[in-house]
Amino acid sequence: MSSSAILRHQEDAVTTSVVAEAEPAPALDPTPKRAVGQLAAQWYRLNKESLRGVAIGAISLFLFLVVWHLLTTYRVVFFVRFTNVPAPLEVYASFTKAIHDPKFLMHLLLSCRRILIGFSLAAVVGVPLGLVMGRFKLIHEIVFPVAEVLRPIPAIAWVPMAIMLWPTNEQSIVFITFLGSFFPILVNTLHGMSLVDPVLVRAAQCLGARESSIFREVYFPASLPHIFTGLTVGMGVAWVSLIAAEMISGQYGIGYFTWEAYSLVQYADIALGMIAIGVLGLGSSLLIRGGGQLAMPWRSK
Amino acid sequence: MSQIERQVDIRPPQGHIEVEDFALSYETIEGSVEAVSNTHIHVKPGEFVSIVGPSGCGKSTLLNAVAGFLKPTSGTVTVDGEPVNGPSAERGMVFQQYSLFPWKTVRENVEFGLKMRGMPRAQRERAARTLLGLAGLEAFEKHYPERLSGGMKQRVGIVRALATGPKVLLLDEPFGALDAQTRVIMQQILTNLWQRMKISVLFVTHDIDEAIFLSDRVYCMSARPGSIKAEIPIPLERPRQQSMMMSSEFLALKRGLMSLIREESLKAMGGEISDLGMQGLNIDLHGHSLAEIL
Numbered sequence A: 001m002s003s004s005a006i007l008r009h010q011e012d013a014v015t016t017s018v019v020a021e022a023e024p025a026p027a028l029d030p031t032p033k034r035a036v037g038q039l040a041a042q043w044y045r046l047n048k049e050s051l052r053g054v055a056i057g058a059i060s061l062f063l064f065l066v067v068w069h070l071l072t073t074y075r076v077v078f079f080v081r082f083t084n085v086p087a088p089l090e091v092y093a094s095f096t097k098a099i100h101d102p103k104f105l106m107h108l109l110l111s112c113r114r115i116l117i118g119f120s121l122a123a124v125v126g127v128p129l130g131l132v133m134g135r136f137k138l139i140h141e142i143v144f145p146v147a148e149v150l151r152p153i154p155a156i157a158w159v160p161m162a163i164m165l166w167p168t169n170e171q172s173i174v175f176i177t178f179l180g181s182f183f184p185i186l187v188n189t190l191h192g193m194s195l196v197d198p199v200l201v202r203a204a205q206c207l208g209a210r211e212s213s214i215f216r217e218v219y220f221p222a223s224l225p226h227i228f229t230g231l232t233v234g235m236g237v238a239w240v241s242l243i244a245a246e247m248i249s250g251q252y253g254i255g256y257f258t259w260e261a262y263s264l265v266q267y268a269d270i271a272l273g274m275i276a277i278g279v280l281g282l283g284s285s286l287l288i289r290g291g292g293q294l295a296m297p298w299r300s301k
Numbered sequence B: 001m002s003q004i005e006r007q008v009d010i011r012p013p014q015g016h017i018e019v020e021d022f023a024l025s026y027e028t029i030e031g032s033v034e035a036v037s038n039t040h041i042h043v044k045p046g047e048f049v050s051i052v053g054p055s056g057c058g059k060s061t062l063l064n065a066v067a068g069f070l071k072p073t074s075g076t077v078t079v080d081g082e083p084v085n086g087p088s089a090e091r092g093m094v095f096q097q098y099s100l101f102p103w104k105t106v107r108e109n110v111e112f113g114l115k116m117r118g119m120p121r122a123q124r125e126r127a128a129r130t131l132l133g134l135a136g137l138e139a140f141e142k143h144y145p146e147r148l149s150g151g152m153k154q155r156v157g158i159v160r161a162l163a164t165g166p167k168v169l170l171l172d173e174p175f176g177a178l179d180a181q182t183r184v185i186m187q188q189i190l191t192n193l194w195q196r197m198k199i200s201v202l203f204v205t206h207d208i209d210e211a212i213f214l215s216d217r218v219y220c221m222s223a224r225p226g227s228i229k230a231e232i233p234i235p236l237e238r239p240r241q242q243s244m245m246m247s248s249e250f251l252a253l254k255r256g257l258m259s260l261i262r263e264e265s266l267k268a269m270g271g272e273i274s275d276l277g278m279q280g281l282n283i284d285l286h287g288h289s290l291a292e293i294l
């Protein structure tokens, strides 16, 4: 019995020492006011690096605007010509006008809808296909050669074919958006599947997991980081493909808006369209990153 | 004490591992490589048995065959008379590499086997908490494995393997990556769990102290192709304490085992050895003559 007492003692020692390590200074301070101050100080200490990053980022963006302003107000010509390029303030003026213009908002909404449908379809088809291809050799052997032949074709090269394939313009644009994001999603999912640690599969097997459970509980979560890489890349390519398709074959959409502004000699609107595309692209990749953090809580610090 | 408890237990004793005429070869480009040959081992219900031997002698191969991950080239592996046919929850395993699911919290890892068995959530949560408490891990149930130390990870691994109530527990150098102090604590936690669960344990290690301290019996494997060279009962009384590792009885067992292993390691490198200190040892020679060993 004495050994089990020793053992219990040692277990406690282990636990308490690690707890003490994990939570330094718990409730050392009885006054709540100072605790709040301490909390703020601790938050500052933990986030110092990222705060620094935000500050430098803001300064650099501001400098970018200043340089843009100077280049356009003095109409610099030095290899590239800034004579017709709109100044930041002109773009801002056309922005304030555009946000009250239902037509501009409709362009934005249409592009977002095309991305949403095309990208979602690509994710809904690409992720399961990648998972299944990674698990079952026969499916891999059947699908992989076709995918490898089609993959190098840029989505834009599909424009004429898409117009022939689909009855409406809208459908062909969505199709091109789908194609653009489909392959990065598929390839990354497949890559994630190939990197699943076999020891984890073995561990699941000797805990009584059957094939379907192993797929759901091991292969899928183990591949999630790469799936999200694929979704991020896929989202970027989806926007590239969408804008190209809208410029070539579109009616409506932010790509079409930008191209039309050029034809109508509304130079400020060109920059406005470009910035809108950039902001939408950034926003959608942030959404995916947020989704990734929600789906993979074990990876966030 | 545990012996008496086991005798009054009404359940038929479970977890009798028997490996007979076992041989296993790996197929490689250069041809087939015999990793283990002509091996017999057995683990009685509730017994703690270790396998020691030089690196590459086929300890993991043997253990993986008992787990059901590898099929023997010849011979049989049975547990309670049933031939082993692939991995199952009846045979829990702890791996040398950390093998917790990184996407599950400590408690979810421990619950995994019960979930696979279809146990309702509330019930398996309670079971997991109890088990984690036994291993001193209740404070960490919500942590993800990434934030645990190596020793804690292996403790969770052991608890996870025990959660489904397997008949036997297989451990492949589970403490190999841990420092000396942590190892000692882990050994005592493992002993404690083993005595409470009354489970058969087959434990692979290259640490002789560990094998003697933990086991009822130790098998010593010869260099490649591996086979059982000797079987050494460990008559040390239980409960065992750290201080026993200094006793003359312990040291005599250790000296004997060390010389056996040293000889095998040298043989693996093509060397010779003459001095052996095996006085007072009870060694089952398994068909090898004494001259062969000495």
Ligand SMILES: Nc1ncnc2c1ncn2[C@@H]1O[C@H](COP(=O)(O)OP(=O)(O)OP(=O)(O)O)[C@@H](O)[C@H]1O
Pocket (backbone or CB within 6 Å): B026, B027, B028, B033, B034, B035, B053, B054, B055, B056, B057, B058, B059, B060, B061, B062, B206, B224
């Ligand atoms: N997949 C494999 N293919 C070919 N040979 C293998 C394979 N796995 C192991 N071997 C060989 O079989 C022999 C036994 O390997 P095993 O891993 O069982 O040794 P071990 O006793 O566990 O060694 P260690 O103590 O280093 O872990 C080794 O010589 C090894 O080279």
Ligand SMILES: [Mg+2]
Pocket (backbone or CB within 6 Å): B059, B060, B061, B172
């Ligand atoms: Mg090994």
